[in-house]
Amino acid sequence: MELLKQSFELLEKRELAPKVNLYKVRAPQVARARKAGQFVIIRVCEGSERIPLTIADADPVAGTVTLVVQEVGSTTARMAQVKVGERFADLLGPLGAPTHVAKIGTVVCVGGGIGIAPVHPIAQALKAAGNRVIGVLAARNTGLLFFRDEMRKACDEVRVWTDDGSEGKKGLATDAIKEIQAEVGQIAEVVAIGPVPMMKFVSKLTKELGIKTQVSLNPVMVDGTGMCGGCRVSVDGKSKFVCVDGPEFDGHQVDFDELSRRQAIYKEDERRAMERLVKEVR
DSSP states (O other), rough: HHHHTTTTBBEEEEEEEETTEEEEEEHHHHHOOOTTEEEEEEETTTOEEEEEEEEEEETTTTTTTEEEEOOOOHHHHTTTTTTTTTTSEEEEEEEOOOOOOOOOSSSEEEHHHHGHHHHHHHHHHHHHHOOOOEEEEEEEGGGGGHHHHHHHHHEEEEEEEEETSSSSSSOHHHHHHHHHHHHOOOEEEEESSSSEEEEHHHHHHHHHHOOEEEEEEOOOOOSSSSSSSSTEEEEEEEEEHHHHHHHHEETTBHHHHHHHHHTTHHHHHHHHHHHHHHHHHH
């Protein structure tokens, strides 16, 4: 009972970028058990929606997990209202298959926008396994970049690319991969996490270049057990459930167009939920 009272307390909260917040939450059992690539499902309060969030970092000694969340809907907006010292209703995890980690050579870890957070623990694990890890931070502009210091610790080298050239080089994640490929000659694997279009075009490029590529998907998810079917995706022509079969998949086999269509299904419902939230807080 004492453990339950201590769990899920918000210990630290800070803004990393506009509408992007870091949450450090007390969750000792999750912190001890988690591995790179895994996620949790959180309910902000009783009766709220369940949302999947990749674990950006964890401290098993302190018993904390770190989540990085972008406000994109009513639930994440409600989460942003939680104050340090308050508790989340529940936090379930770690869920999902861990990242396959082995010593394979030079690995490029691409984090696009909010995808910088989930690629961080994967870069940590790949470097710890003896790989040369090159991190790529990609965003529309410098104001949307974060975790620069964390990624520099996790990687052997970090390169920054922005769409408008406001920090690092001007260009897209695909430009970064082309540059690195030209310099190092052989990339053993690319790990790409970020917006669906970014993962789609990174995977398209690496397929042409013959580079193995893993992507991490984050579709709508409810129960985290594969029962609800909400997170169904098509991989190599077969139905897979992100919560139990993923979240990581071979990027060359994911049907990104279908994934984009499924993610758009709930836009109208999300708009109405935001309207209700705005009325509640007035």
